[in-house]
Amino acid sequence: MIRHALLVLAVTIGVPAHADPSQNPVEVLKELINSVDSAYLTQSDQNLMMMEDNPALWTVEEGKALFHAQRGPKNVSLETCDFGMGPGKLEGAYAAMPRYFKDTGKVMDLETRLVHCMTTIQGFPADDPAVKQRHGSDTDHMKLQSYITAQSNGMPWNPLMDHPLEKAMRDAGEVIFYRRAGSLDMSCQTCHGTTGKRIRASVLPDVNVPQEWTKAISWPAFRVGHQExxxxxxxxxxxxxxxxxxxxxxxxxxxxxxxxxWTDMARGQPAILPDMKR
Amino acid sequence: MMSRKTNRCATASAALASIVLILGGYTATHAEEAGKPDYAKMSPEALAEHLILESGSFDLDQPAQEGGTARDRMIQDNLQKLCSKVRNKPNAEQAGQIIAAARASIQYPEGEIPLGDWKKGGDLAWGGFGYRLAHNPDDHSTRDPSGNCYNCHALSPQRTGGDLGPSLRGYGIIRGNTEATRRFVYEMIYNPHAYFPCTHMPRMGAKGLLSQEAIADIMAYLLHPESPVNQ
Structure with a gap:
């Protein structure tokens, strides 16, 4: 009961009154820009202008049609797929991922959960292009991921950390984030541990500034440099x-x-979905 | 209608039941995967090592350009281990050990430390080629690995450099082209932990990432009076 009360409280306080997945993500970004002085968030006026007509918004629409279409060897839609909020319930589901799923006994991110549903519910073989191809605006994966994540636009990141495995994975993820290895002795911290630093001309997001970090982790995003x-x-x-x-x-x-x-480090900040990046 | 107290009791037992259910489900699922370690019982450090090296999370068998495989890249050496552990803030004792080890790692060319060709050095400083693996591995037979200097440093005013490291614009004008400066620059490129323990800067010499010739060219780009860095 207390837990439930806390949850209601968290939802009341945590979700801004205006949180509306149908809002243009650029408005979420503009509110963030007004809330903090950030060279990272403000580095491209051009992207801000283009974001009104983000091509990723089309990917979302294509994903919507694909999500509800009857597909695969079993000729069913993904409407019974549970992303953590119950079968077919997408609103806010992505903002609470990765999360533990009882049916697989694993902590899963959106992509693996989607693969799980496409192979079990729709019966796609694991090597079917629908499952296997992950990259590019024209893939089923990018369309579906864009649609599912857009239902968390403007909502605060809220990974659960209720199940022991969720906490274990988050804590191991932190160690990996700071773990230097490889030819150049780099870790994620090298580029994402200080505020306002640049690699060449690109300002890097800082993991310690949640208002920056929410944009950094807001994927899918249309990458202008890739046109995908x-x-x-x-x-x-x-x-x-x-x-x-x-x-x-x-x-x-x-x-x-x-x-x-990385999702935990953006906790409480609104997701920008879909985003646009350089 | 239940009294408030009974209601609370009922909720509490329902909550307890669901906890038991969750834990029950959790144990059952894990029992099914015999041989797989229980992630929830491992320390974050142990789990991280397991995930990186034992869980199939990375393509560890991919051949690396320097020989060996990607697995060797992921296994930390002493410096990487220590700097990761302290998140790049070593205490005085650790810093002393790192500096000593870094100094011992430096191999010098015979005689004076030479300057090479600043034009070649400029290309090497600008380039980001070399040692990348994964989906698009760099083929070192097509060109030599470069220095990645501009990613983090401002050098010539002709090109925008990063600022993760200090600006080196006009470096040769400020520091002069003496043997002492050349020695310092050589050591910084070879193994910068000799001066800045747990610095972000890579060990381009100590890890064999750049040849002696390439280091000499990059040094010329930094120090030669005609180099655009010093205009």
């Missing part, structure tokens, strides 16, 4: 490539641990 909508897992792979460490396997436990930590 990109995912959290794609960002992670790029970072490991740049750090000269081993290539991470999408959906693997170490990647989910890092995502658990």
């Amino acid at each position: 909508t990109r995912s959290s897992q794609h960002r992670l792979r790029g970072c490991y490539w740049q750090m000269r460490q081993a290539g991470p396997v999408a959906g693997s436990p170490a990647t989910i641990a890092v995502l658990s930590f």
Whole structure:
């Protein structure tokens, strides 16, 4: 009962009255910009202007059609897929991921949960392009992820940390975040541990500034330089490539641990979904 | 209608029951995966090591450009281990140990420390090629690995550099091109932990990432009076 009361309280206080997934994500970003002095958030006026018509908003629409379409060998939609809030309940579901799922006994991020539902509910084989292709605006994955995550737009990140595995993965993710390795002795901290620093011309987000970090972890985002909508897992792979460490396997436990930590570090800040990045 | 007290009791037992259920489900699921360690019982450090090296989370078998595999890249050496543990803030004793080890790691060219070709050095300073693995591994047979200097340092006014490291604009004008300066610059490129324990800067010499020739070229780019860095 106390728990329930706290939850109600948290929801009342935590969610701004205006939290509305249908709001243009650029408005969420503008409110953040007004709340904090951040070179990272304000580095591109051009992106801010373009974000009104973010191409990722089309990816969201395509994902909506795909989510509700009857597909796969079993010819069913994804409407019975449980992303943590109950079958088919998407509002705010992504803001609470990664999370523990009883049916698999694992902490899962959105991408692995989606793979789980596509293979079990819709019956897609694991090597079907619908499941296997993860990158690019035209893939089923980017469409579906964009649609599902957009239902958490403007909502505060709130990974649960109720189950012992959720806490264990988050804490291991923190160790991995600060773990220096590879040819260049880098860790995530090298680029994301101080405020307002640049790699060449790009201002980097600081993990210790939640208002910056929420934008950093708001994926899918349309990457202007790639002209594609990109995912959290794609960002992670790029970072490991740049750090000269081993290539991470999408959906693997170490990647989910890092995502658990990085989501926790944006706790309470509104998600910008979909976002637009350089 | 239940009294308030009974209601509270009922909620409490329901909550307890659901906790038991959750824990029950949790144990059952884990029992099914025999041989898999219980993540929740491991320390964060032990779990992190397990996830990186034992859980199939990385492509550890990919060949690395320097020989060996990606696994070798992920296994920490003493410096990486210590700096990670203290999050790059070593205490005085640790700092002393790091500096001593870094000094011992430095190998010098015979005779004076030479300056190479500042034009080549400029290309090397600008470039970010080399040692990348994963989905797009760098093929070192097509070109030599570069220095990545501009990612973190401002150098020539012609190009925007990062600011994770200090600005080196006009470095040769400020420091002069003496043997003492050359020695310091060489050591900083080779293993900067000799001066700044747990610095973010890579060990370009000690880890064998740049050849002696490449280091000499980059040093010329920094120190030569004709280099754009010193205009």
